[in-house]
Amino acid sequence: MMFEDDLVEWLSLASHDIQLKLDNLLRPLNLNSRLYFYIQKIAVQPGIKQDDLGKLVKLNQSTITRAVQQLVQKGFLEKKVDDQDKRTSHLFVTELGEQVLPQINKIINDMNIELVAKVSPEFQGDFVKLIRDFAKNIEAK
Numbered sequence: 001m002m003f004e005d006d007l008v009e010w011l012s013l014a015s016h017d018i019q020l021k022l023d024n025l026l027r028p029l030n031l032n033s034r035l036y037f038y039i040q041k042i043a044v045q046p047g048i049k050q051d052d053l054g055k056l057v058k059l060n061q062s063t064i065t066r067a068v069q070q071l072v073q074k075g076f077l078e079k080k081v082d083d084q085d086k087r088t089s090h091l092f093v094t095e096l097g098e099q100v101l102p103q104i105n106k107i108i109n110d111m112n113i114e115l116v117a118k119v120s121p122e123f124q125g126d127f128v129k130l131i132r133d134f135a136k137n138i139e140a141k
Helices: 007-029 036-044 050-057 061-073 095-117 121-140
Strands: 077-081 089-093
Touching: 007 036, 007 095, 036 050, 036 061, 036 077, 036 089, 036 095, 050 061, 050 089, 061 077, 089 095, 095 121
Parallel strands: none
Antiparallel strands: 077 089
């Protein structure tokens, strides 16, 4: 099947625009579109093992290690070595991370509202479901 429209191009453009906007909105918090969600994920699972975080966000360990290192340096996360297994690290959100979390959540919620608002009201629910299902099907491959 041949498509007249290049879906890959459209998805790439949309993703790029969303990342740029998020980067601008998160910059005052000393964060960006590639780092904020680690704080969100770790906040709901304090003490999560770094390896398990990689499985949760479906990124490779080198990417996780770099992101965690940046967030530790910025003071948003704390990394504690496991007493039983020195190769294992547990991750916690610091006080600074807890302070910015409500702002992160508001920025993301506002962005979600803005994105859905670009779709006709009668299609908004279907649009969200379609995007969610699409992402789940892509990651399963």
